[in-house]
Amino acid sequence: xxxxxxxxxxxxxxxxxxxxxxxxxxxxxxxxxxxxxxxxxxxxxxxxxxxxxxxxxxxxxxxxxxxxxxxxxxxxxxxxxxxxxxxxxxxxxxxxxxxxxxxxxxxxxxxxxxxxxxxxxxxxxxxxxxxxxxxxxxxxxxxxxxxxxxxxxxxxxxxxxxxxxxxxxxxxxxxxxxxxxxxxxxxxxxxxxxxxxxxxxxxxxxxxxxxxxxxxxxxxxxxxxxxxxxxxxxxxxxxxxxxxxxxxxxxxxxxxxxxxxxxxxxxxxxxxxxxxxxxxxxxxxxxxxxxxxxxxxxxxxxxxxxxxxxxxxxxxxxxxxxxxxxxxxxxxxxxxxxxxxxxxxxxxxxxxxxxxxxxxxxxxxxxxxxxxxxxxxxxxxxxxxxxxxxxxxxxxxxxxxxxxxxxxxxxxxxxxxxxxxxxxxxxxxxxxxxxxxxxxxxxxxxxxxxxxxxxxxxxxxxxxxxxxxxxxxxxxxxxxxxxxxxxxxxxxxxxxxxxxxxxxxxxxxxxxxxxxxxxxxxxxxxxxxxxxxxxxxxxxxxxxxxxxxxxxxxxxxxxxxxxxxxxxxxxxx
Amino acid sequence: xxxxxxxxxxxxxxxxxxxxxxxxxxxxxxxxxxxxxxxxxxxxxxxxxxxxxxxxxxxxxxxxxxxxxxxxxxxxxxxxxxxxxxxxxxxxxxxxxxxxxxxxxxxxxxxxxxxxxxxxxxxxxxxxxxxxxxxxxxxxxxxxxxxxxxxxxxxxxxxxxxxxxxxxxxxxxxxxx
Numbered sequence: 139x140x141x142x143x144x145x146x147x148x149x150x151x152x153x154x155x156x157x158x159x160x161x162x163x164x165x166x167x168x169x170x171x172x173x174x175x176x177x178x179x180x181x182x183x184x185x186x187x188x189x190x191x192x193x194x195x196x197x198x199x200x201x202x203x204x205x206x207x208x209x210x211x212x213x214x215x216x217x218x219x220x221x222x223x224x225x226x227x228x229x230x231x232x233x234x235x236x237x238x239x240x241x242x243x244x245x246x247x248x249x250x251x252x253x254x255x256x257x258x259x260x261x262x263x264x265x266x267x268x269x270x271x272x273x274x275x276x277x278x279x280x281x282x283x284x285x286x287x288x289x290x291x292x293x294x295x296x297x298x299x300x301x302x303x304x305x306x307x308x309x310x311x312x313x314x315x316x317x318x319x320x321x322x323x324x325x326x327x328x329x330x331x332x333x334x335x336x337x338x339x340x341x342x343x344x345x346x347x348x349x350x351x352x353x354x355x356x357x358x359x360x361x362x363x364x365x366x367x368x369x370x371x372x373x374x375x376x377x378x379x380x381x382x383x384x385x386x387x388x389x390x391x392x393x394x395x396x397x398x399x400x401x402x403x404x405x406x407x408x409x410x411x412x413x414x415x416x417x418x419x420x421x422x423x424x425x426x427x428x429x430x431x432x433x434x435x436x437x438x439x440x441x442x443x444x445x446x447x448x449x450x451x452x453x454x455x456x457x458x459x460x461x462x463x464x465x466x467x468x469x470x471x472x473x474x475x476x477x478x479x480x481x482x483x484x485x486x487x488x489x490x491x492x493x494x495x496x497x498x499x500x501x502x503x504x505x506x507x508x509x510x511x512x513x514x515x516x517x518x519x520x521x522x523x524x525x526x527x528x529x530x531x532x533x534x535x536x537x538x539x540x541x542x543x544x545x546x547x548x549x550x551x552x553x554x555x556x557x558x559x560x561x562x563x564x565x566x567x568x569x570x571x572x573x574x575x576x577x578x579x580x581x582x583x584x585x586x587x588x589x590x591x592x593x594x595x596x597x598x599x600x601x602x603x604x605x606x607x608x609x610x611x612x613x614x615x616x617x618x619x620x621x622x623x624x625x626x627x628x629x630x631x632x633x634x635x636x637x638x639x640x641x642x643x644x645x646x647x648x649x650x651x652x653x654x655x656x657x658x659x660x661x662x663x664x665x666x667x668x669x670x671x672x673x674x675x676x677x678x679x680x681x682x683x684x685x686x687x688x689x690x691x692x693x694x695x696x697x698x699x700x701x702x703x704x705x706x707x708x709x710x711x
Numbered sequence: 712x713x714x715x716x717x718x719x720x721x722x723x724x725x726x727x728x729x730x731x732x733x734x735x736x737x738x739x740x741x742x743x744x745x746x747x748x749x750x751x752x753x754x755x756x757x758x759x760x761x762x763x764x765x766x767x768x769x770x771x772x773x774x775x776x777x778x779x780x781x782x783x784x785x786x787x788x789x790x791x792x793x794x795x796x797x798x799x800x801x802x803x804x805x806x807x808x809x810x811x812x813x814x815x816x817x818x819x820x821x822x823x824x825x826x827x828x829x830x831x832x833x834x835x836x837x838x839x840x841x842x843x844x845x846x847x848x849x850x851x852x853x854x855x856x857x858x859x860x861x862x863x864x865x866x867x868x869x870x871x872x873x874x875x876x877x878x879x880x881x882x883x884x885x886x887x888x
Contacts, residue, residue, distance in 0.1 A: 176793050192866045305775035306786060309733050312769035316740055319765060323758040326750050330758065331743055354812075361839055362805050363798035529793055530839035531850065537808070538832045538851070541815055542858065545824070546868055551816045558812050565805075570726045571786025588761040595756045 141271050148497030152200060152505055160197045161502050164204020165509045171205075172212020173521045174532060175220055176360060179452075180468040180575070181352035182209035185536070187345055187476055188543040195480040196495055200502040202476055206469065207259060207506045210452050211514050214251040214445055215521050219244060219372050234433070234440030239372040241436050248374065249381040250390045250438055251445040252514040258398040258446035259507040262453035265402050266460075267500055270489070273461040277486035282594035283605050285462075287614035289587040292408040292466055294618060297576040299414075299625040306572045313563075314580025317342050324585075325592065337552045344475040344582055346544050348468070350557045351574045353540035355564020357533045362565070364529065371525055374518075381515075390442040393423050397446030404447075405454020407621075408466040414628065419447035421631075453503070460484050460496065463586070468575035471582040726786060730776040737769030807838035823873015824863075828855035859883075 151157060171182045186205050190198040218235035238247040280288075297311035298304045320331045321341025332338040382390070400422065401415040423443040424433045433440055458464040463485035465471040477484050482492055489496055514521075544557035567574055591605075598604030606612055744762035811834035818827035832851025837844040863870040864883045872880055 189862065189866075192862075192868060303776070303779070303784075303786065305772045305779060308768060308772035309730070309776055312737065312765060312772055313733065315765040315768065316736060319740070319762055323747075326758045328748055328750070328758045330747055330762065331740075357835075358805055358808060360793045361808055362800045362802070363794050364801070364804070364839060365793050365795040365798075528841065530836040530841035531847070533793075533839055534832045534834075534836035534841075534847065534851065535854065537812070537835050538828050538854065541812065541831060542824075542828065542862075545819070545870075546862075549869060549871075551819050554812070554816045554819075558809065558816075561812075562809070566729055569800075570729050584761075584765070591761065592756045600756070 141267065144493060144497045145267055145501060147494070148499070148501035149504075151196065151494065151498035152501040157197060157200050157498070157502065158505070160193070160201045161204045161506050162509055164201035165208040165506050165513060166204075168205035168208020169212040169510065169513055169521065170208075170524060172209035173215050173524045174212075174527070174536075175216050175525060176356055176532070177536070178352070179206065179209035179213060180348070180472065180578075181356065182212075183469050183472045184345065184348035184352050185539055185543060187348075187472060188546040190476070191479070191546060195482060196498055198476070198480065199495065199499050202473060203499055203502050204506045204509075206452070206473065207449075207503065207510060208513075209469075210449055211252065211255055211510050212521065214255070214448075215248060215514070215518065216525065218247050218251065218441075219374070219522060220525060234437055234444075236372075237434070237436035238438065238441065239374070243436065243438075244372055244374040245381040246383070246386050246438060247436075247441050248518055249515065250386060250442045252511060252518075253382075254390065254394040254397060254442045254446035255449040255514075256507055256511040257394045258401060258448075258450040259453060259510075260504065261395075261398045262402045262405070262450040263500065263503045263507065266453055266456055266503070269406070270457055270461050270500075273457065274486045274489040277461055280462075280486070280610065281608055282590045282597065283608050284610045284614070285590040286587065286594055286605060287611035287618075288408065288458075288462060288464055289583055289590065291614055291618050291621070292464055292579065292583060293576075293587070295408055295621060295625065296466065296579045298622070299629065303571065306570075307576050310567060310572045310574065311576035311580040314347075314577035315584040317347060317577075318581045318584030324589070337550070337556070341585075342556065342581070343547050343553070344472065344578075345547055346553055346556050347560050347581055348472050348475075348578055349540045349543045350560025351564035351567070351577065352468075353536050353543075354557060354561025355568055355574070357537050357540075358561060358565035359568045360529075360533060362569075371522070374522070386438055389429075389438050393419070393439045393443035394446045396422060396426075397443040397448075398450040400443075401447030401450030402454040405451030405466075406457040408458055408464060414625070415447040415451040416444035417628070419443040456503075460488060461486060463488075465579060465582060468578040471578045475582055722785060723780065727777065727780055730773050730780060733773035734770060734777065737766050737773055740769060741766035804838055808835055811835055811838065819871065819873075821873070823876055824870040825852070825855040825859045825876055826873055828858070 152161065167186060168182060171177055171185065172179060177185075183202070183205055187202075190201050193201065214235065218239050220236075235244075235247040235251065238244060293311060297307045299307070316331070318341075320338055322329050322332075322339055329339060397415075397419045400419045404415040404418070420440055420443060423437075423439040424430060427433065427437065427439050429437055429439070452469075455465075455467055455470045458466055459470045459474060461484075463474065463483060465474045474484060482488070482495070540557065540561075541554050544553045545551065547553050564574060567577070594605060595602070606615060740762055744759050744766060747757075747759050747762065749757040749759060811831055814834070815827050815831040818830060821827075829848060829852035832854060833844060833848030836847035836851070841847040859870055859872070860883075862868040863872075872883070
């Protein structure tokens with residue numbers, strides 16, 4: 139009850155004209171930048187962080203929340219409508235959405251993505267409202283050793299489980315941890331790895347690293363092998379009012395809710411963030427669907443479910459961020475640094491010390507979601523125009539704003555030098571397949587982990603067993619073991635499924651193309667089993683037949699006025 | 712992977728060098744940790760402990776990447792909407808971009824932020840294949856002036872105007888109110 143009162147107070151703050159305008163600007167800019175190709179949510183947040191420096195904390199964080207949610211919405215538009223392989227081919231959502239658009243159903247894909255994001259965003263924000271204060275209350279009792287355990291989980295899951303190679307992820311994490319070490323150590327006042335250089339004495343600003351890795355690194359990477367020629371967009375037709383048919387609604391609403399149910403819990407635990415959630419949702423929808431053969435060819439459930447899961451996870455990520463001060467994605471790490479730049483430390487005390495601010499922030503999430511729905515449904519035509527910006531100008535703009543962001547940190551050109559160096563590092567990380575998210579997490583979480591570790595060992599007077607003897611910490615390590623096993627298994631399944639899906643499509647053109655697709659780098663020829671592709675093909679064909687029969691039967695029944703919801707014989711197992 | 716056009720050997724050498732550098736960084740952290748001064752009395756866990764941990768992570772994981780590479784497992788290609796995975800690396804364009812960023816850094820104190828930013832924008836757009844360089848420069852100038860007005864003027868970010876645009880200063884003082 140008390141929380142509802144506090145939430146209402148939050149709304150009272152967030153609904154003031156001034157803050158409404160900031161929320162609107164946030165979602166507007168967030169969507170606009172998120173739509174731009176090549177810019178993911180993490181880069182959106184990193185690029186726009188310096189622009190909020192001059193605002194007061196509440197206004198800045200409200201703007202930021204809008205940018206965060208807006209970037210999420212914007213990204214889906216890009217992957218659905220942009221007619222180039224690349225990022226869009228690797229993420230399951232985009233795979234279906236892109237195929238739908240090519241079939242002339244782009245409008246339905248966009249609508250189900252936007253509505254799904256809205257449903258998921260709202261439900262997940264309700265979840266955040268209910269869950270966060272409780273967790274914060276429990277978290278007050280956590281000891282330093284417990285925080286060490288939580289951070290170890292975050293390091294390992296983000297470092298080892300995201301991205302395609304465990305050791306590359308951990309290397310990236312190590313580089314981030316090293317960058318976090320640079321500067322003056324707080325407890326003893328000793329300089330570490332500063333080479334006696336003054337600009338390094340204060341440490342390396344997170345903004346510089348995030349902007350350098352995401353914006354500059356990405357620009358360099360694209361520049362090194364740019365796709366020349368005109369931008370190829372898939373046109374969308376029809377007015378937005380009749381985007382989704384009755385059938386689309388019928389097939390979408392359950393995936394929206396299921397996606398939310400899958401995405402939110404996964405977002406809240408420090409285990410990999412949105413990627414895992416979208417994959418699980420996609421797998422679930424495929425399993426439950428009556429239209430299995432459409433998967434990989436433009437199934438609306440394959441857009442509705444994962445898009446919702448994605449947004450629900452994005453809201454879920456805020457739970458550990460606000461209550462424990464624990465970022466579990468690169469985007470969350472940048473948001474954490476935004477908090478810190480105002481001298482606010484997220485964590486259990488946040489809900490007591492900064493109650494007004496936190497609740498205004500949460501209220502603004504509800505408001506932002508409504509604004510985003512309006513911005514994304516009727517106005518999608520404007521965003522589509524953004525996709526057509528000539529690429530030289532787009533990347534020139536990204537680089538200029540990146541330099542501005544770095545310069546604005548201290549108004550010193552030394553920071554742009556650091557930005558350039560980090561950008562070059564980011565380019566090589568990308569080029570050689572190292573994920574960049576662990577680096578950002580390592581940089582921001584490293585110093586916090588060190589502080590907690592030293593505190594924990596000080597309390598135990600150097601006794602290392604104290605790190606694992608507390609029940610909570612022990613539970614963390616046990617669940618970490620489970621997460622690792624589960625995560626590795628899931629990842630294997632995910633990459634096999636993605637490749638098998640693509641291979642099945644390729645198989646329609648040639649057998650060798652299909653086999654190429656299944657071929658993992660480093661696999662011996664005997665490791666490639668055409669049976670896996672064959673199984674999916676056969677399954678798809680059977681589904682198709684079954685469905686045709688079911689459709690015929692369904693039509694017969696629905697003509698008699700009964701529900702068309704009947705499951706096909708032998709449908710989902 | 713049969714479909715990559717790029718010579719796999721060159722990619723492999725690059726990867727090995729990068730992983731070796733990461734390993735070197737790990738060793739550097741390890742050696743550097745020994746050089747951190749530990750204040751005599753006080754804490755049980757000094758400022759060296761965490762660096763040692765970090766160096767172990769770096770050395771171990773970079774070594775494992777190297778082992779993977781020697782076994783012939785290359786890193787996956789990063790995917791991006793605007794990148795063509797089959798294209799050859801265009802080092803000249805990369806060098807141009809880096810040069811324009813360096814020029815930007817050098818020009819800010821000389822010409823002020825708006826002009827330096829316009830040159831950065833125009834230069835990068837030209838390097839990436841914009842048809843008319845002067846259009847790119849004009850667009851860049853329009854953009855940088857807008858930023859100067861909105862952030863420098865209205866939001867109070869102190870971006871230096873520079874000597875050439877210094878005559879506009881009173882306008883910005885007015886905007887800041």
